[in-house]
Structures are given as structure tokens and as C-alpha cells.
Amino acid sequence: MAAAAAAAEEEAANSMFTRPKCSTTTSPNLYVANCGPTVGLSLETISSVFSAFGLVTGVHAADDTGARVIVCFSDTTAAQAAYQALNGNPCPQLRGRTLRMRFSLPKLPAKVQDNDSLSVFLLASELAIPGIYLVHDFITPEEEEVLLAAVDASPWKSLAKRRVQHYGYEFLYETRNVDARQFLGNLPSFVSFVLDKISSFPEPANNKCRLMDQLTVNEYPSGVGLSPHIDTHSAFDELIFSLSIAGPCIMEFRKYPQGTWYPPGGTVADMEGVNFIRKAIYLPPRSMLLMSGEGRYAWHHYIPHHKVDVVKGQSIKRASRRVSFTFRKVRRGPCRCEFQQCCDSQRGSNVERSCPPLETSQ
Numbered sequence: 001m002a003a004a005a006a007a008a009e010e011e012a013a014n015s016m017f018t019r020p021k022c023s024t025t026t027s028p029n030l031y032v033a034n035c036g037p038t039v040g041l042s043l044e045t046i047s048s049v050f051s052a053f054g055l056v057t058g059v060h061a062a063d064d065t066g067a068r069v070i071v072c073f074s075d076t077t078a079a080q081a082a083y084q085a086l087n088g089n090p091c092p093q094l095r096g097r098t099l100r101m102r103f104s105l106p107k108l109p110a111k112v113q114d115n116d117s118l119s120v121f122l123l124a125s126e127l128a129i130p131g132i133y134l135v136h137d138f139i140t141p142e143e144e145e146v147l148l149a150a151v152d153a154s155p156w157k158s159l160a161k162r163r164v165q166h167y168g169y170e171f172l173y174e175t176r177n178v179d180a181r182q183f184l185g186n187l188p189s190f191v192s193f194v195l196d197k198i199s200s201f202p203e204p205a206n207n208k209c210r211l212m213d214q215l216t217v218n219e220y221p222s223g224v225g226l227s228p229h230i231d232t233h234s235a236f237d238e239l240i241f242s243l244s245i246a247g248p249c250i251m252e253f254r255k256y257p258q259g260t261w262y263p264p265g266g267t268v269a270d271m272e273g274v275n276f277i278r279k280a281i282y283l284p285p286r287s288m289l290l291m292s293g294e295g296r297y298a299w300h301h302y303i304p305h306h307k308v309d310v311v312k313g314q315s316i317k318r319a320s321r322r323v324s325f326t327f328r329k330v331r332r333g334p335c336r337c338e339f340q341q342c343c344d345s346q347r348g349s350n351v352e353r354s355c356p357p358l359e360t361s362q
Ligand SMILES: O=C(O)CCC(=O)C(=O)O
Pocket: 216, 218, 226, 231, 242, 243, 301, 324, 326, 362
């Protein structure tokens, strides 16, 4: 399994830049966190503020959160000056935000991934990951239309590459968690019939709590995916339901060997050479995926950034958009799962340690 090639592909899909191996390396490019369109700072504004230090040749989204950018200067001296002046200090010209910065290097061209080596299954029983279930035709085409009309009548929040809506509790991309004290209100009535169906979902054991109180709606344009991640254990209870509508995609699951852990502040590039098990499943519109147990706690899930997915030898074009409804239950108290290697509650809550790489964030 070509772990390095896969890692290169997902990084390339999100950013053309990567963290230097050595923390003292400087470069003309700065990775700037806490800065970007989702925190009210346009790329033009950022460019003009950084221009005070030298010629800015480009400002790019660093990932799909919209809150981290790469500022490229024509030379290293200008980048160093900007770093000295702005790193860690509130910046009045940028709405007083405190920027977190480091130098960033252009990535080598990504290797072409051998997609053929990855079988995409149609059924969860073929995927055979404990705790992963898929129900086809969970809702009817008419119900799908109702859900689409409802979310299209509600305000979207734009991230760098996709749009989102949050209900119940806002999902905070910076910390990959929620503020459990900030209840936004009950889930909207247009999802009541989905919640009813969830309560009679065939698997897993019926005694697990299914009272979902957080909903994230994601809208992915064709070709846009989602970086590999495990939903933060301390943020959400075990069961995660994700309903696909409007268009299909494939979802890949990855399991790293026992003992693998993201190094503090590490990136996917740091993980190159670490082999992982890789399996994928096709998610057709109107299907409901349940992630529970090992599949929820110990496997990363990932939507490749493809315009076409190859499923059982057949090319399936992504639709102009896929919309997903992810239902979760906010966790009260620490996670006590048996997958400690992946559990931020049990390994410490340092975001840099417990999360996938900053530049390929969820
Ligand atoms: O779009 C999906 O089906 C998955 C979304 C997801 O993994 C998440 O919001 O954490």
C-alpha cells in the first residue's frame, strides 16, 4: 500500500505548502493561522497588510477551514520581518486578531496515486470494519428534496472549499470541538423525520443513546472532499450518523498501526512511510452511514478530492454537489473508549497532538 503516495495526494489537495522538517528553517512563505475569510479577513485585506513588509506574491488558503492562509513573499527577508512584527501579537489592521505563524515550504509535486489498488465496496459487510454500517435508501427521493430545499433556504457559512451549516452546537474548526455551553437550540424541525428513523436504525445494540443534539450540514462541490480525520473523541459521543444527499462520493477509512501517534504539531508529511490499512465504501445519495465503535474511534475517515470515483471498475462522476447531514451527540465528560491511542480525552487535550495536521484540517 502506497502510504506515502496517499499522504502526498491528500496534502496536495489541500495546500501547495508544507511545514519544514526543521523548526529553524526560514522561507519566503508564511503559514498564518487565525486569519482568513471565515474570521472576516479577505485574502485581499491580508495581502495588503502583509505588503507593508515587502512584495507579496500571493495569499492562498492553507486548508479548507478558511481560517489559515499561506502568505508568499518574493524574498525571505520580507517574510522574516512580517514574522517578527506580527507573530503572536494582536494585529490592529486585521481586526485585532492574534496571528500564529510559521515558515512554510512549497511541496514537491505529489506522486500519482495508484487508485486501482483500492477496492471500493458497496456494502458495509464487505468493508468489514467493526462499527461501520451503511443503509441504502434511508430516505425517499421526495424526502431528499425536502431536506435540500430546507437547507438551501437557510444561511450557509463558507469555508475555503465547501459550505456548512451548524445546528444544536457550532462545530469549531480551530479546536475541532464544540463549546458545550453554547447551545444554539434544538435541531430544526425539517430533520425530525430523519431523527425518528435514526432511533430505529437496525445497528448497533439498541441500548446506545441516539439522542442526537448536533448537526453539521456540509455541501461539497464536485471534486471537493474532506481531509482524513477522526471526529474528536472528547467532543462527541460514540455514534455518528451521516446522511448523503444530492450526489455520491466514496469514503475511505484508514487505520494506522498500534503505537502510531501524530507527533506534537506533526503533519501528514511526518507520517510518510507509516503504512496504514485502507478500505473504501461507496456512499450513494440517500444512504445513511453509521460510524460507531472501532470504526468511529480508531479509523480515520476521508473523502478523496475526486471528480470521478472508480467503483467496481465503473467510473462514477461526482454530481455538481453532495450534501451531507452529520448527526452527533455532544459529549458530557471525558471519553473512556478503549482506543486510547486515538483518544484526546485519554492522551491529553493538546489540539496539536490530538488532531490531524494543521494544514490538512477536517
Ligand atoms: O460528509 C460526510 O459524510 C462526513 C462529514 C464528516 O466527517 C464530519 O463532519 O466530521
